[in-house]
Amino acid sequence: MDTFLQQLINGLTIGSLYALVALGYTMVYGVMKLINFAHGDLVAFSAYVGLTIFTQFYGSNALSLVNIVIVFCLTAIVVAFVGVLLERLAYRPLRTAPRLSAVVSALGASLVIQNAIMLIWGPNMEIFPADVFPSTSWNFGGVIISFTQVIILALSAVLMIGLYTFINKTKIGTAIRATAIDQDAAKLMGINVNRIIVTIFVIGSMLGAIGGLFIGIYYRGLTFDMGWLYGLNAFIAAIIGGIGSIPGAMLGGLLLGLFNAMISGYISTEWAETFTFILLIVILILRPTGILGEKTAEKV
């Protein structure tokens, strides 16, 4: 029972990281019908940017709450800027091109970001400092929860509730939902589709940046090609929840995190990825639209 509860906590932590990243995928897919392959590498990039800013602070004074907030904000802004640049350079010129051209462009952009990371920070593993957050942890009858985990769970929950409210209650959120349903009709209703797409990239990249920072703080080891792995997992989470659906991405992320934790806790860590993909393929066969995805009839 202890193992189960411990893996439940770990799974929820990993799951909220997946969910933060998956939101970026699902929002872009919802509006542009494009798998943004570069998003995973953007997440890796943000971990590196965060690390660099952290080490800059680290030399002068100890990390205080204010500093950490500043680091998070700075990283989010830098990554959002790169995300918007990505959309401008790699995706906007291809909006009317064949679907596959956009996919290749996304793959190309992913390679560019991944190798830019390698050229800037070098091919070796970088290590995040251990004491970003206080290393306190609590023990509830054998189940250990660390301070970092609490922060990750709490902040992810706040961000997700915030995003959900933003999408459902504000005017821009309504415009985003309208654009996702029908771009042309949205244009006719006076929605500036270009601006909506930029907004999506800003929000997606910022959430991804926070996810990436947490991945860095939680796992500590950074490699330039880690973006693929987290990106793919997050994308699978988005599909499990129902791609294009924002609550779906949150649910999918949490479920995939739990699934991963249970597999590595009870079955094997060597085959973890294989099980993830088997789960994906089973879901694709049984329910291709995901758990919360709406079944839409194919237009003829």
Add this chain to the structure above:
Amino acid sequence: MNKTTSIATLFIVVMAVFPFLVDSAWLSIGITFLVFAVVAFSQDIILGRAGIFNMGHAIFFGMGAYTTAILNVHFGFEIIATIPFAIIVPVIFSILLAGPIIHLRGDYLLVATIGFNIIFEQVLKNNVFGVTGGPNGIFGIDVVRVFGYELWSDTAIYYMAFGLLLITFLIIRNLDTSKYGRALYYINKNEIAAKSMGINISYYKLFAFALGAAIAGAAGCVFAIQYSAVSPESFNFMQSVMFFAIVLVGGSASLPGIIIGTFVMFVLPELFTEFKESRYLIFGAAMVLTMILRPNGVWPATFGNIPTFLKKKAAKLKGSK
């Protein structure tokens, strides 16, 4: 003789005499080029002709190579005797793997095939049944023996790869003029229209998968012979991305386009070794740029163009309106 035929003839003649013009380093680059060109053509049957978003093509290439390696090293088969297996095993797996997911819409299929590729890589690395050799792969694959002759020289391997390329050309030419090729073309252009014409979509898509897997498997066999070793890195997800990109950057269903794509992706990096560090950065940028400037590829296919007499007729009709 029109322009296309003369370019094709020139290409084949140059490739045929290539081993006599160059030194051994160039010869091995030539073999690599031919093997990857064959794999790219087989991917083109699936992705370019049938329009199936397959991003796991390295699986079939790898299955061919590993089948040859395992049968030769662990079971003592002659290389020649492993060729049929290197073709049949990928075909069987392509049908088993693609069968349940063939009805999925584009992007879902793409993610599912990525999944297969990652599972394949993990199966190889974790040394399943103790025959795949784990992360290091399998070493010491035998030389090819035919009627007592040992074909160990690079020139011999070059001509094996060249022969395979010619066979692939022949298969593609026959495919284009057959019922199957036309069916795939219709499915690619408009799946719903093809369905309403009575074309069995799943059957033809699986056919494309099986044919692509067979050719890739044969190429894998030559790859195993060339290096006399196989390892999981050669067949990982990144390779699949490369094959996917070659077809679309070169031009779907376009033979010269794919030749150019293979050349750019696999031969140019060998020439500019000083850029090896930033190789993929340049590739990525080139992929983005090509798609923006030429969304249909560097050399788009002309197969299926509207005949000129129909165009004239249409222009006339437009004028009379």
